[in-house]
Structure formats: structure tokens, C-alpha cells
Amino acid sequence: PEDIYEITNPKDISSLKRALVNRLIYSIGKDPVETQERDWFFALAYVVRDLLTLRWMESMRRYYLQDAKRVYYLSMEFLIGRALGNSLLNIGCYDEFKLVLEDVGLDLEELAETEEEAALGNGGLGRLAACYLDSLATLRLPGFGYGIHYDYGMFSQRIEDGYQIEHPENWLRYGNPWEFPRPDVLYRVQFRGHVVECPNADGKRRYRWIDTEDVMAMAYDIPVPGYGGETVNNLRLWAAKASRDFELKYFNEGNYIKAVEEKTQSENLSKVLYPDDTTQMGRELRLKQEYFFVSASLQDILKKFRIDQRDFSDLPQEVAIQLNDTHPSVAIPELMRILLDEHQVPWDDAWAITVRTFSYTNHTLLPEALEVWSVRLFEELLPRHLQIIYEINHRFLTEVGERFPGDMGLIQRVSIIDEERGKRVRMAHLAIIGSHKVNGVAALHTRLMRTTIFRDFARIFPDRFVSITNGITPRRWLNQANRGLAKLITETIGPGWVTDLERLRQLAAMADEAEFRARFRAVKSANKQHLASLIAKRLNIGIDPASLFDVQIKRMHEYKRQLLNLLHVITRYNRLRAGLSQDMVPRTVIFGGKAAPGYHAAKLVIKLINDVSKVIGRDSTVAGLLKVVFVPDYNVSRAMEIMPAVELSEQISTAGMEASGTGNMKMAVNGAITIGTLDGANIEIREKVGEKNIFIFGHTAEQLDEMRRGGYDAWRFYYDNEELKLALDMISTGYFSPDEQDRFKPLIDSLLREGDRFAILADYESYIACQEEVDRLYLDSETWTRKAILNVAHSGWFSSDRAVREYAERIWNTPI
Ligand code: 26W
Structure with a gap:
């Protein structure tokens, strides 16, 4: 029967119910009379994913036909959280599914609690990435996330005798119903080995990176629905898989156990999220994670760019790559390596393409959080990249020397290589030099960036630094999290605020009306009672x-x-x-x-x-x-x-x-x-x-x-x-x-x-x-409530829609 999963009309309760029960039987393999709550959750998630999938394919087709410039958001972290409630609200089927579940004796809110959360991030930086994905999709922009498919996300915290105890969180234990594994989307990522120089016929030098130890990157795709359900974008996360040749080496020697050992070793790469968000600890595995996902992402981006039909000089018109902090900044020498070594693009052309493609967001001024890698470690893992970084640095410092003659202190301060305390690669310097825009995440932060830690760079590149104040998605943080307030707002000013948060300004006048204040207070009071009951x-x-x-x-x-x-x-x-x-x-x-x-x-x-x-x-x-x-x-x-x-x-x-x-x-x-x-x-x-x-x-x-x-x-x-x-x-x-x-x-x-x-x-x-x-x-x-209402009314500017629009206009050149 072809219509097992087909939903003829997403507003038709009986069609939704049929889809749900069919999913339970045919995808979960459970008889409806003997199911557990989790089975229903998975069945429901699959039905919702079905509803997303066609829209997702349509979105991809639309971007293809429009030949629209793509935005790629590279981030080590995406702190997504649970997806069910958000997806239902974004595609506008929340109430319908609530009824369907009631029909089979289940409560949607309760069922939603069985979902494991995708905690693939530490805090602010990772959550920001998730909010921006929501806004990109809602604004119908072709914006895609690239990150790592960690087996273990953020640890779960228990308190024992008042102390924090960390526990691993195996969020994939029951499988992730939202993701599509793509065993066919597989790229080779190289590590270690060495670089050989082979003179070309034309006398130019060429470099080859050989005898490397390789790991494969396999894609997992997670649909990202925009509000209104029209656009569904994609988040692609990479998981490490052992490469075959690696196995074969030991199998041929008859060392089966060794082969399996090595396999697990390389698959450890995407095992766990580093849970430190403030002190950088130069751990080898972390640098490997960074290069692993950058390399796979760039291969994927360039494949979609279809170089057979285009010239690399078009890349900056077709593609913008945003680096979420310096964590993915090895992408800069990696793109250079691909252009130089694999496509013989001359250095100056390659560099112009690279700088125009990349931009970098800084999230912290704290010195202990700025990434530095020892030259020794870099050389061991990524010898060709280190060479390229040296060349980038050499050319940059020469230029600086010419523009600011006699200022030796300046050369030392802006060098990518920190020569003091054992040679180290300063990733922020690399990211600034290799990007056309560098942004801070609030006005004060950007000002301090320009006047303190990066003041030399602000002098060298006066137009490179911009400020884009962070934002949050009103879909998750108001419409979904606070149903009571959302309802009150919609009753008062209509539903348009969900995609145009500045409309909250219309509430300002209501702050002076006693009746509205009473209703607002009643909502807050109910929310407090609800929290109190959860804590109890x-x-x-x-x-x-x-x-x-x-x-x-x-x-x-x-x-x-x-x-x-x-x-x-x-x-x-x-x-x-x-x-x-x-x-x-x-x-x-x-x-x-x-x-x-x-x-x-x-x-x-x-x-x-x-x-x-x-x-x-x-x-x-x-x-x-x-x-x-x-x-x-x-x-x-x-x-x-x-x-x-x-x-x-x-x-x-x-x-x-x-x-x-x-x-x-x-x-x-x-x-x-x-x-x-x-x-x-x-x-x-x-x-x-x-x-x-x-x-x-x-x-x-x-x-x-x-x-x-x-x-x-x-x-x-x-x-x-x-x-x-x-x-x-x-x-x-x-x-x-x-x-x-x-x-x-x-x-x-x-x-x-x-x-x-x-x-x-x-x-x-x-x-x-x-x-x-x-x-x-x-x-x-009364006065407190008035001020609280004015806070809501004047917070519209903090929507991530506004922030993403600013990125599109001022950095990506993909205005909306
Ligand atoms: C290399 C270790 C490491 C990992 C993560 C160092 C630093 C980080 C992040 C930069 C920490 C972070 O999440 N920063 C926060 O980013 C938010 C989004 O821009 C800001 O709102 C917070 O102020 C900032 O602390």
C-alpha cells in the first residue's frame, strides 16, 4: 500500500492519525496495544520528519533554480535542544497532533519529554548557532550548518552532597529520529604524513601531502524547519569512520585485533564534545576534531559549487563561509591548500578568493579562551597547513612592514606565530587576516575588540571590524517556551510578531492599561506556579x-x-x-x-x-x-x-x-x-x-x-x-x-x-x-508589571531574525 505514510492533508486529524499508527506498526514494529511512550514519540517524530522532508526537498530545488548564493555556518557546536515541539509549531500542526494524541490517550507535552535533547554545545556560542539556523530558514535564506556528530554531547550534571558530578549523556542510545544518515556522503580526511616538493614542467614548485593517516567523514543530515513550514534547511554533521585501507594493512598481516583496535581509535574522533568553554587546552584530539569537520565541510561545499561548470574566482559570489569563533579557522589554510595544491591556482588569486569567502565571529576577549596551538603539534598533524600558515604570515608581515616601517613591535604583536613561550599558532590572528569581515557580538564587545586585543589589526584593516549584536529566536524562546504569554500577545496585537518581533512595540501602550497588566500578571503568576510545581x-x-x-x-x-x-x-x-x-x-x-x-x-x-x-x-x-x-x-x-x-x-x-x-x-x-x-x-x-x-x-x-x-x-x-x-x-x-x-x-x-x-x-x-x-x-x-511589559515591548530588536539580516547585508552580501 503506497499510502502507508502519506498524509493527504496535514490539517485532517484522521489522516494524521492513520499516518501515526502506520508509522508505529511499520517503522517501529510495535502493536499499538503494547506500546510504550517512547514508541509513540518515535512514531510521531517520524511522521513530523515526513512532513518536513518534502518541504526540505522543495527548498533545495528552489535554491538550485534560483542559483542563490549559499551561506555556510561552520561551528563546532550546535546547541539545538529538543526538536519535536519546535517543529510542530514551525509547521503549524501543533494543535492537530495534540488532538490526535488525545485520541489515543496520550498527552503531547508529556510525550515531548521523552525526547533526548541534542546538547551538542556548551552554552552561548552553541545556542547562538542554533538560533541562527532557525532564522536562516525562517527568512528563506539558503543557509546551512556544518558541525560534528558527537556521540556524547554536553555531560549531564548531577548534584551529590552539593558537588557537581558529571555523567556522560548517551543521547543517541535509542537513535535520533530526526537525522538521515548518509553512508554515501563520505569524504577522506588526511592527518600527519609529510610534504614533498615536486618541481613542475613549468619550473613552478608543487607540493604534495603524502603518507597520511586517513579518517573518513560520514554525513548525517538534520532538517531545520523555518517558521510557517515553507522552507526547510539542512544541518550536516560529520561522524568519523575508519578508512578501509587502514584496516586492510593489518588484515593483510593477519592482525585482525590490531585492525579493529585502529578502527575504534580513528572513530573516537567524533566521540565527545569538549566541555570547556573558557580555557583552551591544546589537546591533540581537539585540533583533530577541528580539522576533521572543516576538511569534510569544505570538500562538500566545493562539490556543490560544481567547479567543473565554474571558475574558482566565482567562489566568493556563490558562497559565504562564516566561522563561529576560531574553532573552524583552519578552514583558511585548508581552502588555500585545495586551491594551490589540488587545482594549481596561483597564490595571489587563491588568497583573494579565500579572504572574500570567509568571515569570522569573535565571541570572547578573555585571553585564556583564545585558541593557540603549539607549532610542534600543528606540524605533526597538519604539516602542509603549517607551511601555508607560514607563507600567509610571511606575506602579511612583509606588507605590514612596508606600510608601517620601523615598527618592530607591531610585527611581533600581529604575527600569527607567537614566538614567546614556545612557538605557537594564534588562531585569532589567522582568522582575522584570512577574513574580509570580523565581527564582535555586541557594541561594547566590538569596541573593546578594536581598542584592546585586536587594536593593531583595527589599524591595519580599518574596515574589517563590524559589530553585530546577538539575537535569539522568538519561535523557541517566546512562542514555544511561553505559550501563555504568546497567546496573550497574539490576542492583543495579532500573530505577526512571531516573524516580526519588533511588532511587540505595540504592547507599549498596553502597559498603561490596568486590565492588560492584570492579564500579564496572571500569565507570569501561572508560569511561576508551573515552575514551582516542577521544582517540587x-x-x-x-x-x-x-x-x-x-x-x-x-x-x-x-x-x-x-x-x-x-x-x-x-x-x-x-x-x-x-x-x-x-x-x-x-x-x-x-x-x-x-x-x-x-x-x-x-x-x-x-x-x-x-x-x-x-x-x-x-x-x-x-x-x-x-x-x-x-x-x-x-x-x-x-x-x-x-x-x-x-x-x-x-x-x-x-x-x-x-x-x-x-x-x-x-x-x-x-x-x-x-x-x-x-x-x-x-x-x-x-x-x-x-x-x-x-x-x-x-x-x-x-x-x-x-x-x-x-x-x-x-x-x-x-x-x-x-x-x-x-x-x-x-x-x-x-x-x-x-x-x-x-x-x-x-x-x-x-x-x-x-x-x-x-x-x-x-x-x-x-x-x-x-x-x-x-x-x-x-x-x-502595578509599577513593576508596567516595567515588565515595557521590557517585552522593547525587546523585539533582539530577535535573531534581525541579527541574521545584518549578517546577510553587511557580511555575506546576500541581502533579503
Ligand atoms: C576553545 C575553548 C572554548 C570553547 C568555546 C573557548 C571559548 C568558547 C566560547 C567562545 C564560549 C562562549 O560560548 N562564548 C559566549 O558566546 C555567546 C554568543 O556570542 C555570548 O553571548 C557570550 O557572551 C559568550 O561568553
Whole structure:
């Protein structure tokens, strides 16, 4: 029967039901009377994938016929999360499938929970890539993601005795219903070996990279539906497969076991995502991952470019390649290698093509996060690429020497090779030199990029640096995550906001209407109750839905200053115990976030949060007035549950250190009020929502800079503020850790004895004062609600649709 899977009409419930039951029988192999929830989930996912597939093929055909310029987004990370709910809403079949499931006695929301999430990323950078894929598809742009098909994505976090314990997350255990494995899309990726020079007939030198150890890259395709379901784009992820010749070598020697061993070895390449998002550790496997996916992606891109019908000089008109941080920046020497060695394109032509094709997004100024690879490792793994990098560097430095004669310091500073501390390849320098545009991810971040770490490059390439403030997709972060608010907005201004988020501005006038404020408050209150019930169910902790929900959810990092938040919590606790409760609002302070497994300070902060939570939780004198909750295993699904319930959004990083932040945008659009520093996109949030509708505190980046130049005196802050001194003394004398008094000594030492690199003490006083204002405002619930509504109304600019449009216009030259 040909119509087993066919859906005649996606709005026709009975046709959907037939498709679902057929899938259950023929694809899952289960009798409907003896199925488990997971079976239904897989059957449903296959039906939805079917609905995506035809649209996906149509989209590809359309791009082909239009001969449209392609955009390729190369990223080591795509933090996608679950796909079911998002796909259903994007293709407009959510309610229909809800009915179908009810018909067979199932709840769609519950079923959706059985989906494993694709956590192929660490945090901001990976989630940004996922939001941009959604916007590319929604804007009907031919934009494709390339990344790695990790067997193990981000680890899952459990909390045992207050400590973080990492567990591997085998997300592919039951298979991934969304992906199409493509065993026929297979490329060879070379490693090691050596380079030989063979003079040509015309006397020109040619280089060949030989005797390499090879790994195969196999494609997995994941459909990316745009909103409205018209366009479906593609995310192609590469998995490592052993190459055959490699096996054969040992098989011929009769060494079967050795052959299988080597096979597993090379397939380890795509085994696991590196869980460190701030300290670069020059590990060989990581560099191999980077080159592996870059090499496969470029082969694929060039194959689709169809060189047999085109000239390479057309490449920049046909293709734009965006490098998500420096992680894929080995693509620059790789394209050069292909053009030079495999197609005999002359150097100058090859270089012009390369620079016009690539652009690079920088996501961090923190020196410890900037990628550098030892020349020795590079030479061992990628000898030809190192040669090419040397040649790129030589030509660049010669040019710089000519333009800025006599400035030897400049040559050393901008060189791709760092000659100090053992020779190293600075990937950011390579990425800047090899791209026509370099962008920062918020206005302040771009300004600091141009004036601090890359100021020499900004002088050499004045037009190369641009700012594109990050964005978030309103489909997942408002329409899907916050159904209550989405409904209220649509009832008020119509449904157009989902693809034109600036329309939220129409809500501004509603902020003055008491009836709308009441409805808005009712939505927030229901969201808080829902979160409270989840926390009760999963963590067995009772929180008061009427208390102020004060939330900091993000990776655990010293620069994000979860410790500053905690110092406020302790101070509040001390004030309450001192009987100063009269003008304090009951609060629930919620934390969530993972620490990199080797980041001891960050892990100790998690333990401190949990120890403080325990002491406060047991103290009946503050019951009902203060509660601290650490939500374990913060991920995309947890974020979607928490964002709608946030009232106070904690964005308190050391000014100048958070490149942008994107959680700040998610909370604002969900009707939270930000308490934050003048850092990253907080500055632009203040501009958009108005300074009366945000709580700003702390030193600016410039002020901190000045303070440090004059000598930062941590002890002065300690002795000058009794409440700060008390809070720190309580931590250091074991008030929260009676079983181990000096447990938190390393944290206190970093503040007092090691110079407080993140200026926590310097910002404490203004943070506390600002938190007092938060309480005052919260007591006036009408005014609070008004400001919260204005936050929603003025957050439209933070849509990733706006950000992607800016990339298209200013970097890719694919205007919409
Ligand atoms: C090489 C190890 C490594 C891995 C990942 C170093 C650094 C990273 C990322 C750059 C970390 C990251 O996710 N950065 C965040 O990117 C977001 C999207 O632009 C910004 O909003 C955040 O401010 C930035 O911290």
C-alpha cells in the first residue's frame, strides 16, 4: 500500500492519525496495544520528519533554480535542544497532533519529554548557532550548518552532597529520529604524513601531502524547519569512520585485533564534545576534531559549487563561509591548500578568493579562551597547513612592514606565530587576516575588540571590524517556551510578531492599561506556579510562587560572578536574621549552570551555593522570606521551563568580560526585569527598554580599567563595608560548611589575596543598593508589571531574525 505514510492533508486529524499508527506498526514494529511512550514519540517524530522532508526537498530545488548564493555556518557546536515541539509549531500542526494524541490517550507535552535533547554545545556560542539556523530558514535564506556528530554531547550534571558530578549523556542510545544518515556522503580526511616538493614542467614548485593517516567523514543530515513550514534547511554533521585501507594493512598481516583496535581509535574522533568553554587546552584530539569537520565541510561545499561548470574566482559570489569563533579557522589554510595544491591556482588569486569567502565571529576577549596551538603539534598533524600558515604570515608581515616601517613591535604583536613561550599558532590572528569581515557580538564587545586585543589589526584593516549584536529566536524562546504569554500577545496585537518581533512595540501602550497588566500578571503568576510545581516534583523542594523569582542561569564562571549574587543572598540572610525584614520582599533565588569538569573554582561555587541553600533552608527564622535553589543539569529544556517564570534576570558579569550574553535577551522578552552591569548586550537592552526599566549597577569597563591601573585594593573593600566583611568571614570560617571549615578558602583567597580579578568586591556595595531598589519596586506591583511589559515591548530588536539580516547585508552580501 503506497499510502502507508502519506498524509493527504496535514490539517485532517484522521489522516494524521492513520499516518501515526502506520508509522508505529511499520517503522517501529510495535502493536499499538503494547506500546510504550517512547514508541509513540518515535512514531510521531517520524511522521513530523515526513512532513518536513518534502518541504526540505522543495527548498533545495528552489535554491538550485534560483542559483542563490549559499551561506555556510561552520561551528563546532550546535546547541539545538529538543526538536519535536519546535517543529510542530514551525509547521503549524501543533494543535492537530495534540488532538490526535488525545485520541489515543496520550498527552503531547508529556510525550515531548521523552525526547533526548541534542546538547551538542556548551552554552552561548552553541545556542547562538542554533538560533541562527532557525532564522536562516525562517527568512528563506539558503543557509546551512556544518558541525560534528558527537556521540556524547554536553555531560549531564548531577548534584551529590552539593558537588557537581558529571555523567556522560548517551543521547543517541535509542537513535535520533530526526537525522538521515548518509553512508554515501563520505569524504577522506588526511592527518600527519609529510610534504614533498615536486618541481613542475613549468619550473613552478608543487607540493604534495603524502603518507597520511586517513579518517573518513560520514554525513548525517538534520532538517531545520523555518517558521510557517515553507522552507526547510539542512544541518550536516560529520561522524568519523575508519578508512578501509587502514584496516586492510593489518588484515593483510593477519592482525585482525590490531585492525579493529585502529578502527575504534580513528572513530573516537567524533566521540565527545569538549566541555570547556573558557580555557583552551591544546589537546591533540581537539585540533583533530577541528580539522576533521572543516576538511569534510569544505570538500562538500566545493562539490556543490560544481567547479567543473565554474571558475574558482566565482567562489566568493556563490558562497559565504562564516566561522563561529576560531574553532573552524583552519578552514583558511585548508581552502588555500585545495586551491594551490589540488587545482594549481596561483597564490595571489587563491588568497583573494579565500579572504572574500570567509568571515569570522569573535565571541570572547578573555585571553585564556583564545585558541593557540603549539607549532610542534600543528606540524605533526597538519604539516602542509603549517607551511601555508607560514607563507600567509610571511606575506602579511612583509606588507605590514612596508606600510608601517620601523615598527618592530607591531610585527611581533600581529604575527600569527607567537614566538614567546614556545612557538605557537594564534588562531585569532589567522582568522582575522584570512577574513574580509570580523565581527564582535555586541557594541561594547566590538569596541573593546578594536581598542584592546585586536587594536593593531583595527589599524591595519580599518574596515574589517563590524559589530553585530546577538539575537535569539522568538519561535523557541517566546512562542514555544511561553505559550501563555504568546497567546496573550497574539490576542492583543495579532500573530505577526512571531516573524516580526519588533511588532511587540505595540504592547507599549498596553502597559498603561490596568486590565492588560492584570492579564500579564496572571500569565507570569501561572508560569511561576508551573515552575514551582516542577521544582517540587523533581527536587522535592517547596518554593513560594508568590515570592520574587530572582534567577541566574548560565555556565558557571568566575567572570559571570555567581559569587556576587551569593554575597547578596548572604547579606540578605543576615539582615533578615537581624530583624530587618520590614521592607524586604520574600525571594526565591534560583541558580542553574554547569562548570567545566576541570574548573575547580567554578565547581566550588556550586558547592557553596548548595551549602548556603542548606543553611538558609534549615533556618526557620527566614522561612517564607528567603530560599535558595540550585537547579541541577541546566540545559536547553530546563531553560525553556525557567525563562517564562523569571521576574528578576541576573546579568551581573564583570564589565568588559561578557561578550554579549543571550540569556539576558530571553528573559527580557519573557517579561523579566534585568539587574545587570554595563556589559555585553545589557547596554543595548538598557538603550531599548529605557533606563527606568532596568536595574544597572557597578563599575563600567573603563572605570575598572582605571581602578586596576591605580592598583586594586581588595582589602579596602573588605574593611570599609561591615556587611561585606561579615559575609566573607562567614564563608571563610565555615559557617556554611561546619564539617570542613576551610572548604571555601580558595574562593576567599582569590578575592582578598589574589587581587579579585573579577572585581566582585568593587561592585558589592552598589549591587546591594540596587537590590534594595528591586525590593522597593516589587512592593509596587502595578509599577513593576508596567516595567515588565515595557521590557517585552522593547525587546523585539533582539530577535535573531534581525541579527541574521545584518549578517546577510553587511557580511555575506546576500541581502533579503
Ligand atoms: C576553545 C575553548 C572554548 C570553547 C568555546 C573557548 C571559548 C568558547 C566560547 C567562545 C564560549 C562562549 O560560548 N562564548 C559566549 O558566546 C555567546 C554568543 O556570542 C555570548 O553571548 C557570550 O557572551 C559568550 O561568553
